[in-house]
Amino acid sequence: MKRKSFISAILVLLTIIMLLAGCNNAANTGKTTAATPTPSATGTGQTSEPSTPSTSGSDTTVKLPIVDKPFKVTIWAPNGEGIQKTMKTLSDSEYYKELERRTGVTVEFIHPPIGQQNDSFNLMVASGNYPDIIEIIHPYGYMFPGGYDKAIEEGIILRLNELVDQYAPNYKKLLYSNDQLRKESFTDSGNLPGFWSLSVNGAQPPWMGMVVRKDWLDDLGLKEPETYDDWYNMLKAFKDVKKAEAPMMLYFTGFNPMNIFEGGYGITETFFQVDGKVKYGPLEPGYKEYITMLSKWYEEGLIDKDFATKQDFIPSSDYTASNRTGAFYCQYIDFTGLKAKAADPNYNLVAVPTPAKNAGDSVHVRQLNTMSGSVNWVVTSACKDPVTVTKWLDYNYTEEGDILAAYGFEGKTFEYGPDGKPVFTPFIYNNPDGYSLQEMYLKYAKLGGACIYHWEREFAGLPQNSVDAVQIWQKNNDGAYILPPITMTADEGAEYSRIMSDIETYRKEMVLKFILGTEPLSNYDSFVNQIKSMNIDRAIELQQAALDRFNQR
Structure with missing residues (x-):
């Protein structure tokens, strides 16, 4: 305990030193002078209910350019296959080039190696060497120890209430x-x-959800799988008849992202809730059933033998666009790009629902999104001019900034339809370079983070199997067990982090051992008892308190 407090003190001291020295943003010389934020704007540990400021009559106009002298913003954001194929970094995208032309602000992205975002994030936080902005993508699983309130209290990120109230009228509204x-x-x-x-x-x-090769199903005379038994029979056929190297791709944790495969057993990888009561997956009977099933499948060669070493959020198209696999998870906007890359002319994908244990069962675990989205841009304490950065970010929530972020460039990537609404041109869906829809978004528009997310824009021009996927992934599945975006107080977050750090390290290690067969499943009860001895009941209590508060907001 004393050692952790000492380390925290050192990290805060290092952050203060960097702020004074200006080492993190040395390129921001000659910046536009802006009003210095009040202590409340960058202070830590404030605990007040968010006020409801009046927006009537407020000036939401963003005057461009935002700066009249060179100004650079540094952003840490995970890399992806789509970025690598279209540009070196997101800074090279046509969207950010145009954003710089309009606002005068240059953007420098820092991308961790693909598949190493979690480790890179943890190292960055521990070092105290922060960029101006950090992109938090919740499905990726990385987060500040103790949550947002603790990160604010420790001076890692800024509380933005006052900054937004004064300098981001469009976002505030x-x-x-x-x-x-x-x-x-x-x-x-x-x-x-x-x-x-x-x-x-x-x-x-x-x-996002599970998909399978529809052309293979047709060849084999199989229907889309609905139960785990259906999946087993299908994967056996993929292996034995189609000679698939990896019949099914599996995320490196053993649990596919976004809760899209384990739901039939009534559990999630970690915490979930049933009728308002928080539960922890490994303590529930369904967890052992799920792990036992995966262990059997792995032993029989039905799962990618190297899954534990592949940390890509989305499986590589080297597998998914080839005949090396027949079942995997992806986004509905990926269908077109994968088909374009596939050498097999019969390549065809179909979305399938979360498997159930028994035919006709309702499932309560799936991807469940929020209106606030899954991507959040936080401003760090290393940011030398948070006022200017706040004004810059607010531009994305203006009408013209929103159009640029969502649709790109009039006449090239979109046109206005008869109803006055923007619609993508064929250039986006059938571009000469053969890029996927997601790759085109990355190159010419903005895909999440500090913007208005127009998810409905993605359906126009998509093939029918992509459009159908959204409904299929919700079939007989209400997602009722998924926790809402709860938060803990700084003290709760610190205690929770101390408990769960060791538990999660142990859980992840043991889950892989069980699946890979290096740990006998006869030791599963010992695994559960060990977790209980590590104070998991207290962690559940903290989650429960946070859920109760959220439900009362």
């Missing part, structure tokens, strides 16, 4: 335009931790 948005965007302590990708037209339906 949207936050308070909908009770659900407000509820999801602030912490229980009343802190606004970042700039969210706001789904102002309602939460997005599932954008």
Whole structure:
């Protein structure tokens, strides 16, 4: 305990030194002079309910350019296959080039190696060497130890309430335009931790789920699988008849992202809730059943033998666009790009629902999105001019900034339809370079993070199997067991982090051992008892308290 306090003190001291020395943003010389934020704007540990500021009559105009002298913003954001194929970094995208031309702000992205975002994030936080902005993508699983409130209290990121109230009128107006948005965007302590990708037209339906090769099913005379037994029979046929090297791709943790495969057993990888009561997956009977099933499948060669070493969020197209695998997870916007890359002319994908234990069972675990989105841009304490950065981020929530972020360039990537609404041109869906829809978004528009997220834009021009996927992934599945975006107080977060750090390290290690067969499943009860001895009951209590508060917001 004393050692951790000492380390925290050292990290805070290092952060202060860097702020004074200006080493993190040395390129920001000659910046536009802006009003110095009040202590409350960059202070830590504030615990007040978010006020509801008046937006009537407020000036939401963003004067361009935002700066009249060179100004650079550094952003840490995970890399991806789509970025690598279209540009070196996101800084090279046509969107960010145009954004710089309009605002005068240069953007420098820092991308961790693909598949190493979690380790890179943890090292960055421990070092105290932060960029101006950090992109938090919740499905990737990385987060500040103790949550947002603790990160604010420790001086890692800024509380943005006052900055947004004074310098981001467009973002502020949207936050308070909908009770659900407000509820999801602030912490229980009343802190606004970042700039969210706001789904102002309602939460997005599932954008990720399981898919299988429809052409293979047809060849084999099989129907789309509905139960885990159906999956087993299908994967056996993929292996024995289609000679698939990896019949099914599996995420390196043993649990596919976004809760899209384990739900038939009534569990998630870690915490979930049933009728308002928080539960921890490994303690539930369904968890052992799921792990036992995967162990059997792995032993029989039905799962990618190297899955534990592949940490890509989305499986590589080297597998998914080839005949090396026949079942995997992806986004509905990936269908077109994968088909274009496939050498097999018969290549055809179909989305399938979360498997059930028994035919006709309802399932309550799936991807469940929020209106505040899954991507959040936080401003760190290393940011030398948070006022200018706040003004810059607010531009994305203006009408013209929103059009640029969502649709790109009029006449090239979009046109206005008869109803006056923007629609993508064929250039986006059938571009001469053969890029996927996601790759085109990355190159010419903005895909999440500090913007208004128009998820509905993606359906126009997509093939029918992509459009159908959204409904299929919700079939007989209400997602009722998924926890909402709860937050803990700084003290709760610190205690929770101390408990769960060791538990999660142990859980992840043992889950892989069980699946790979290096640990006999006869030791599963000992595994559960060990977790119980590590104070998991207290962690559940903390989650429960946070859920209860969220439900009362």
